[in-house]
Amino acid sequence: MKRRFKPAYAFGAFALALTTVLAGCGSSSNSAATAQAASGSGTATASAPVQGGEFTYALATSPDTLDPRRSGLAVSVRVFGALYDTLLVRNADGSLGPSLATEWEQSDDGLSYTLKLKEGVKFQDGTPFNAEAVKYNFDSIIDPETKAANALALLRPYKSSEVVDEYTIKLNLETASQAFLGNLSQGMLSIVSPTAAKEKGEDFGKNPIGTGPFKFLSWSENAEIVLERNPDYAWGSGEAKNTGAAYLDRLTFKIVPEEATRIGGVQSGQVLAAETVPPQNIVALESDPNAQLFKTNTIGLPYTLFFNLEKKPWDELKARQAVQSAVDVDTIVKTLYLGTYERAWSSLTPGILGYDESLEGKIAPNLEKANALLDELGWVKGADGIREKEGQRLTLHYVDGSPNREKRNDIAAMIREQLKAIGVETEVEITQDIATAVYQNWDYDLYGNSQVNSDPNALSAFYHSTKESERRTLNGLSDPEVDKWLEEAGVEKDEAKRTELYKKVQRYISDQALILPIYVFPYTVAAAKSVQGLTFDPFGYPIFNDVYLSK
Amino acid sequence: MLQAIGSRLFSSLLVIVGSLALVFCIFYLLPGDPVLSMVDPTTVSPEVIENLREQLGLNRPFHERLLAYFGDMLTGDFGRSLVGSEPVLPKILHQVPSTLLLTAASALVAIVVGVTLGVLSAVRKGGIIDLSARIVGLFGISMPTFWSGILLILIFSVQLKWLPAMGSDGFETLILPALALGFVGAGSIVRMVRGSMLDVLNEPFVTTLRAKGLRERLIQIKHVLRNALIPAVTLIGMQIGDMLAGTVIIETVFSRQGIGRILADAIMAKDLPVVQGIVFFTAIVYVGINLLVDLSYAAIDPRIRRKGART
Numbered sequence: 025m026k027r028r029f030k031p032a033y034a035f036g037a038f039a040l041a042l043t044t045v046l047a048g049c050g051s052s053s054n055s056a057a058t059a060q061a062a063s064g065s066g067t068a069t070a071s072a073p074v075q076g077g078e079f080t081y082a083l084a085t086s087p088d089t090l091d092p093r094r095s096g097l098a099v100s101v102r103v104f105g106a107l108y109d110t111l112l113v114r115n116a117d118g119s120l121g122p123s124l125a126t127e128w129e130q131s132d133d134g135l136s137y138t139l140k141l142k143e144g145v146k147f148q149d150g151t152p153f154n155a156e157a158v159k160y161n162f163d164s165i166i167d168p169e170t171k172a173a174n175a176l177a178l179l180r181p182y183k184s185s186e187v188v189d190e191y192t193i194k195l196n197l198e199t200a201s202q203a204f205l206g207n208l209s210q211g212m213l214s215i216v217s218p219t220a221a222k223e224k225g226e227d228f229g230k231n232p233i234g235t236g237p238f239k240f241l242s243w244s245e246n247a248e249i250v251l252e253r254n255p256d257y258a259w260g261s262g263e264a265k266n267t268g269a270a271y272l273d274r275l276t277f278k279i280v281p282e283e284a285t286r287i288g289g290v291q292s293g294q295v296l297a298a299e300t301v302p303p304q305n306i307v308a309l310e311s312d313p314n315a316q317l318f319k320t321n322t323i324g325l326p327y328t329l330f331f332n333l334e335k336k337p338w339d340e341l342k343a344r345q346a347v348q349s350a351v352d353v354d355t356i357v358k359t360l361y362l363g364t365y366e367r368a369w370s371s372l373t374p375g376i377l378g379y380d381e382s383l384e385g386k387i388a389p390n391l392e393k394a395n396a397l398l399d400e401l402g403w404v405k406g407a408d409g410i411r412e413k414e415g416q417r418l419t420l421h422y423v424d425g426s427p428n429r430e431k432r433n434d435i436a437a438m439i440r441e442q443l444k445a446i447g448v449e450t451e452v453e454i455t456q457d458i459a460t461a462v463y464q465n466w467d468y469d470l471y472g473n474s475q476v477n478s479d480p481n482a483l484s485a486f487y488h489s490t491k492e493s494e495r496r497t498l499n500g501l502s503d504p505e506v507d508k509w510l511e512e513a514g515v516e517k518d519e520a521k522r523t524e525l526y527k528k529v530q531r532y533i534s535d536q537a538l539i540l541p542i543y544v545f546p547y548t549v550a551a552a553k554s555v556q557g558l559t560f561d562p563f564g565y566p567i568f569n570d571v572y573l574s575k
Numbered sequence: 576m577l578q579a580i581g582s583r584l585f586s587s588l589l590v591i592v593g594s595l596a597l598v599f600c601i602f603y604l605l606p607g608d609p610v611l612s613m614v615d616p617t618t619v620s621p622e623v624i625e626n627l628r629e630q631l632g633l634n635r636p637f638h639e640r641l642l643a644y645f646g647d648m649l650t651g652d653f654g655r656s657l658v659g660s661e662p663v664l665p666k667i668l669h670q671v672p673s674t675l676l677l678t679a680a681s682a683l684v685a686i687v688v689g690v691t692l693g694v695l696s697a698v699r700k701g702g703i704i705d706l707s708a709r710i711v712g713l714f715g716i717s718m719p720t721f722w723s724g725i726l727l728i729l730i731f732s733v734q735l736k737w738l739p740a741m742g743s744d745g746f747e748t749l750i751l752p753a754l755a756l757g758f759v760g761a762g763s764i765v766r767m768v769r770g771s772m773l774d775v776l777n778e779p780f781v782t783t784l785r786a787k788g789l790r791e792r793l794i795q796i797k798h799v800l801r802n803a804l805i806p807a808v809t810l811i812g813m814q815i816g817d818m819l820a821g822t823v824i825i826e827t828v829f830s831r832q833g834i835g836r837i838l839a840d841a842i843m844a845k846d847l848p849v850v851q852g853i854v855f856f857t858a859i860v861y862v863g864i865n866l867l868v869d870l871s872y873a874a875i876d877p878r879i880r881r882k883g884a885r886t
Contacts, residue, residue: 459611
């Protein structure tokens with residue numbers, strides 16, 4: 025009898041082992057902000073759009089919720105674009121265009137915006153879109169009960185709304201912000217139906233109602249989210265050429281986490297498109313006659329390694345410059361991503377306002393220089409080739425997350441080898457719990473991060489000094505001059521002056537060797553040849569209203 | 576027998592409560608914060624994060640949270656998911672049929688393939704069937720399911736285009752994942768059945784039966800297999816448990832719905848209410864399977880049936 029009890033206890037062991045193994049795999053897949061379409065290499069042949077059909081689009085991860093106010097994941101925003109509209113849109117050239125708001129005006133003190141809204145727009149539940157609806161949306165985001173996080177970060181410094189008339193609204197801010205208007209074009213600030221949101225409460229995320237070209241039909245968890253054509257849609261804007269109802273009858277998002285299955289699904293015809301194509305498949309698909317590949321470089325902050333300025337000896341410029349000169353970023357990016365990713369040069373990516381092109385090509389690997397810099401600082405190579413000073417070994421504590429997202433762990437391994445050549449010992453720590461290691465204990469010399477964002481103001485969250493009560497930045501930089509530039513650029517209305525300020529910040533960051541910019545992440549989609557008209561907005565999110573399926 | 580079942584149920588209850596409390600403690604002790612895995616810590620301000628913690632009740636002391644959890648559970652309230660804020664119980668129950676179906680189909684593959692090959696290889700020892708059975712045994716045990724799963728997709732979906740690579744609606748979508756998962760079980764069952772068949776075949780009573788002139792086929796099926804099945808049934812019970820665990824991987828590889836997949840996602844997001852709900856459900860299934868295994872001993876072996884009253 026005793027023996028037969030075993031399985032029951034074995035169960036306990038299984039549950040525990042699994043919990044322990046998987047817990048701590050904190051997903052870092054949240055990206056509050058946005059991305060930009062730089063180029064779509066897809067081959068869309070021009071022909072008359074065909075009405076009808078179902079477009080199946082395989083996502084790598086599941087959206088957390090379809091309530092934009094509560095979502096924390098970029099993958100949800102890919103669905104928001106079909107379900108909802110935003111007040112403004114970001115055009116391909118980076119300028120802002122009208123959507124649900126047709127005109128906007130900033131007050132002289134920069135503390136309020138008056139928006140004229142489009143008339144005749146209806147939510148999918150039949151209720152009208154108007155100034156009251158906008159007011160409800162934004163007020164509910166700043167209400168703690170709503171539990172908004174990323175949407176709240178984007179809406180800041182919003183204070184209140186005044187409904188001027190049915191189609192005019194005045195948005196008041198706590199402080200002036202040049203990034204505010206641009207943020208209104210972000211998917212997480214999509215406008216939801218107030219009637220439905222109030223009625224459904226917490227369940228709105230599973231029963232979403234917006235004004236977008238597709239209506240919500242069903243969501244079966246971890247399998248698919250099915251949307252159907254909104255026949256009343258007539259207010260398309262931005263980069264979509266089709267401003268009326270969509271060509272597709274149905275738009276189905278399949279959730280397929282395993283990349284071999286996802287890409288295999290396009291090849292076997294089970295889905296028509298699949299996102300996030302691994303580098304080796306990108307190379308193969310580019311020459312596949314039965315498929316097309318779309319590649320869109322995201323904008324914002326590239327994948328960047330940040331030095332922790334509070335750790336010795338990395339508080340010294342020469343030490344950081346030595347590492348900057350020793351790391352061969354070109355080789356790393358070419359080796360790991362087979363030429364499918366572009367290397368980054370600055371703290372911003374190309375394609376964003378204020379990007380400083382003059383930094384491109386400025387850093388080249390130079391081991392002599394690197395060695396000389398460390399010699400100057402008094403670090404002398406010991407018997408095993410690692411430098412020492414006053415009995416201390418020269419080590420660099422490099423922290424990276426697990427799982428190995430975008431082969432970032434392999435970057436760490438290659439940098440470790442490259443730094444060995446100048447006598448720096450790199451201790452690579454791969455942890456599943458970045459939140460604790462990095463954001464609570466700040467225990468790292470070098471840590472990498474990236475952020476998709478449409479406004480260069482994103483730099484403030486990474487390089488502006490912080491108060492005692494605030495969370496410190498990854499560098500822990502505190503320089504009044506940089507603070508001044510960032511603050512001025514945050515409120516500067518003249519674009520040329522703004523650009524100049526952000527260029528100053530970027531040059532400073534590069535000259536001070538605060539970071540090692542590594543790569544620009546491309547959003548990739550593999551699709552069947554029959555998929556026509558698929559484009560991506562400047563945020564890198566797919567536009568479905570122009571899509572049709574050829575025979 | 577009834578008494579045995581009663582004490583069995585009691586100890587099962589202890590196992591369930593114990594595992595729930597233990598998982599709760601592990602989540603409490605493990606570093607990491609569900610809120611930090613929900614938001615982008617570089618843009619979202621600390622006060623917003625504090626507000627989220629408060630709204631989700633994560634800032635309350637450990638004993639309060641533990642007591643509140645068990646209290647709510649007794650009233651049938653398993654709480655809401657921290658991530659999607661939907662109620663846990665319907666979320667899990669909705670996914671259960673898919674996982675049970677996959678487990679049952681895999682068990683069928685494992686039992687049919689395992690027992691058939693095991694018996695054939697024992698009676699035709701040294702032949703081609705014996706060799707293939709041993710290969711199945713070896714591969715089944717040593718191939719990780721995510722690997723065999725991807726191989727099956729590449730062969731039958733991408734190359735031959737016979738079967739779908741993903742999804743969980745319809746019989747067709749069940750075949751590849753059930754094969755991938757069932758093969759692991761088949762591997763162990765083949766070895767076990769073959770071994771115990773050979774043991775029983777060498778026992779004196781078989782010689783007696785042969786001497787009495789019974790047909791060899793009848794001896795093998797009616798007498799030898801029946802005796803050899805008892806250890807195999809124990810193994811099958813445990814294998815079904817393993818398959819339930821294996822759905823965590825297989826459901827992800829084949830993009831199937833199911834509690835395995837929810838569990839993996841929930842653990843990644845440190846979504847404790849969902850993890851607890853699944854632990855609770857899985858524990859019940861495990862205990863149920865073991866009860867069935869016990870009862871089946873009696874069905875197979877008359878000696879156990881007769882002794883049953885005394886245990």
